[in-house]
Amino acid sequence: MTTRSDPTEALPTHRPSPPAPSTPLLSLRGLSVRFRMPAEERDGDRGGRRRGTAPPRYVAAVTDATLDLLPGEVLALVGESGCGKSVMAGAVLGLLPGNAEIAGAAMAGGIDLTTADERTLARRVRGRLIGLVPQSPGTHLTPVRTIRAQLEEAVRELHGLPRRTPRGRLREEAERAADRAWFPLDHLDAYPHELSGGLAQRAATALALVGDAPVLLADEPTTGLDRPLVERTVDQLRLLADQGRGVLIVTHDLAAAERVADRIAVMYAGRIVEVAQAREFFAGAGPRHPYAAGLLDALPSRAFTPIAGMPPELSRLPGGCAFAARCAHATDVCREGVPALLTPSAPGPAATGTGTVPAAPASGAVACHHPLGAPAARPRPKPPAEDLEPVHD
Ligand code: SF4
Numbered sequence: 001m002t003t004r005s006d007p008t009e010a011l012p013t014h015r016p017s018p019p020a021p022s023t024p025l026l027s028l029r030g031l032s033v034r035f036r037m038p039a040e041e042r043d044g045d046r047g048g049r050r051r052g053t054a055p056p057r058y059v060a061a062v063t064d065a066t067l068d069l070l071p072g073e074v075l076a077l078v079g080e081s082g083c084g085k086s087v088m089a090g091a092v093l094g095l096l097p098g099n100a101e102i103a104g105a106a107m108a109g110g111i112d113l114t115t116a117d118e119r120t121l122a123r124r125v126r127g128r129l130i131g132l133v134p135q136s137p138g139t140h141l142t143p144v145r146t147i148r149a150q151l152e153e154a155v156r157e158l159h160g161l162p163r164r165t166p167r168g169r170l171r172e173e174a175e176r177a178a179d180r181a182w183f184p185l186d187h188l189d190a191y192p193h194e195l196s197g198g199l200a201q202r203a204a205t206a207l208a209l210v211g212d213a214p215v216l217l218a219d220e221p222t223t224g225l226d227r228p229l230v231e232r233t234v235d236q237l238r239l240l241a242d243q244g245r246g247v248l249i250v251t252h253d254l255a256a257a258e259r260v261a262d263r264i265a266v267m268y269a270g271r272i273v274e275v276a277q278a279r280e281f282f283a284g285a286g287p288r289h290p291y292a293a294g295l296l297d298a299l300p301s302r303a304f305t306p307i308a309g310m311p312p313e314l315s316r317l318p319g320g321c322a323f324a325a326r327c328a329h330a331t332d333v334c335r336e337g338v339p340a341l342l343t344p345s346a347p348g349p350a351a352t353g354t355g356t357v358p359a360a361p362a363s364g365a366v367a368c369h370h371p372l373g374a375p376a377a378r379p380r381p382k383p384p385a386e387d388l389e390p391v392h393d
Contacts, residue, residue: 022070022071023070023071024068024069024070024246024360025069025070025071025108025214025215025245025246026067026068026069026092026106026107026108026130026215026246026248027067027068027069027105027106027107027108027360028065028066028067028068028088028092028104028105028106028360029066029104029105029106029107029360030064030065030066030103030104030105031062031064031065031066031088031091031102031103031104031105031106031114032060032062032063032064032065032102032103032104033061033062033084033087033088033091033096033100033101033102034058034059034060034061034100034101034103035058035059035061035097035099035100035101036056036057036058036099036100036101037056037057037058037059037099037315038056038057039054039055039056039057057315058101058315059314059315060270060314060315060317061084061087061270061314062084062087062088062091062270063084063270063271064104064271065088065104065267065271065272066272066341066360066361067265067272067275067360067361068360069215069246069247069248070246071214071244071245071246072241072242072244072245072246073241073246073247073262073263074237074238074241074247074249074260074261074262074263075246075247075248075249075261075262075263075264075265076249076251076256076257076260076261076263076264076265076278077089077248077249077250077251077265077267078251078252078253078254078257078264078265078266078267078295079252079266079267079268079295080252080268080295080311081252082311082314083267083268083269083270083311084267084269084270084271084314085250085251085267086219086220086250088250088267089217089219089248089250091106091113091114092106092108092113092130092217093113093121093125093126093130093132093217094113094116094118094121094125094126102114108125108129108130108215109124109125109129109214111124111125111129113125127154127157127158127208127210127211127213128158128211128212128213129213129214129215130213130215130216130217131208131209131210131211131213131215131216131217132208132216132217132218132219133201133204133205133208133216133217133218133219133221133237134204134219134221135219135220135221135223136223136224137192137197137200137201137203137204138192138197138200140204140207141192141200141203141204141207142192143191143192143193144191145191146188146189146190146191147178147183147187147188147189147190147191147192147195147203147206148171148174148188148189150203150207151174151177151178151188151206151207151210152170152171152173152174154174154177154207154210154211155170155173155174155177155210156170158210158211159173159210159211173210174188174210175188177206177207177209177210178203178206180206180209180240181202181203181205181206181208181209181236182202182236183199183202183203183205183206184199187199197224197225197229198225198229198232198233201221201225201229201233202236205236205240209240213245214244214245214246215245215246215247215248216237216240216241216245216246216247216248217248217250218237218247218248218249218250218251219250220250220251220252220253221233221234221237221249221251222234222251222253222256230253230255230256231256231259233256234249234256234259234260235259235260237249237260238259238260241262249261254295254296254299255299255301257278258278258282261278262277262278263275263276263277263278263363264276264277264278264281264282266287266289266291266292266295268289268291268311268322268323269311269312269314269317269322269323270314270317270322271322271338271367272341272361272367273289273291273292273323273341273366273367273368274287274288274289274291274292274365274366274367274368275341275360275361275363275364275365275366276288276292276363276364276365277363277364280363280364281296282296286372287372288364288366288368288371288372289323289366289367289368289371289372290323290327290328290329290368290370290372291307291323291326291327293372294307294326295307307326308326309325309326310326311326312325318335319335319336319337319338320333320334320335320336320337320338321334321335321337321338321339321367321368321369322338329370329372331369331370333369334369334370337369338367339367339368339369340367341361341365341366341367342365342366342367343361343364343365
């Protein structure tokens with residue numbers, strides 16, 4: 001079997017200035033997701049008590065997330081696996097299992113995605129308001145159909161075209177979507193297994209672009225890719241944002257986030273614990289939350305020092321700060337109360353506002369009783385010289 005390689009040149013990687021504040025394309029307000037789990041059988045239950053009489057358990061996958069995604073912006077939602085970021089993405093697309101209970105709001109195009117019914121999500125949201133760039137294009141694409149056939153089907157569905165639409169119209173729209181994702185038109189008649197990883201990713205991105213969705217949600221788009229391909233994949237997302245879309249990248253890959261993001265939101269144990277301008281976070285004053293600082297220090301290009309300990313189980317969160325057991329700065333106050341997400345200049349909770357819709361946290365917001373201070377107090381290791389060289393195909 002031959003695998004077709006990516007024939008295109010490396011993408012440009014220019015970094016525009018962050019966009020001016022404007023109306024958000026996606027707004028999360030106090031979004032929380034709990035999974036109701038079967039009650040645990042306790043010691044002695046088998047003896048006489050019937051199973052199911054104990055109270056149900058809940059997994060607190062996402063708690064009180066408040067964020068805005070702006071046009072032209074790449075927002076990277078980062079954190080370790082299992083911290084709740086993919087659940088948050090699933091909540092936005094209405095793709096959670098039946099035992100999920102959602103509170104708060106997620107607004108896009110005037111629709112609250114948390115309360116919309118399946119028909120609304122299928123006909124007005126998925127692909128039209130929010131395009132999904134999937135984690136593994138290999139499983140997202142249908143193996144027995146060519147990329148062209150899959151794009152044409154998506155065109156018919158998302159543009160609401162009748163069955164007897166002239167083939168030329170479908171063809172034209174499919175090629176337009178392929179072109180926008182930098183998928184080479186002479187590969188459109190290939191089957192997914194004939195494509196390289198990079199082209200499969202572009203094919204999946206083309207599918208996400210068929211409906212001209214203003215928001216792209218990329219859920220771990222670089223998983224399993226080698227570094228050059230990671231860079232090209234996120235560079236494409238950057239370019240799609242530069243065309244005016246809002247791009248939310250859900251990732252555990254901080255190096256990829258550093259390459260393309262305008263802003264960073266850090267999640268730990270289901271909560272957003274820091275929101276920062278990417279420039280400040282990676283190259284300026286640095287993270288203010290000890291967990292976020294630990295994530296950066298774990299990078300091979302930095303201190304290469306993993307964070308000690310393990311995250312708490314989301315079904316057994318501690319009463320205070322969930323990071324306290326792993327945090328070198330923890331004090332008694334940390335174990336007593338969950339810190340609110342605060343901005344440095346505003347002593348009140350960051351997620352307050354006027355009217356009925358609270359504001360999203362400003363960049364620089366941190367949920368910590370003892371946030372880290374100036375960079376001089378925490379020098380960061382210099383990257384090795386070889387990491388400074390760009391990597392190309
Ligand atoms: S609140 Fe306390 S335990 Fe939590 S991250 Fe801040 S200093 Fe560490």
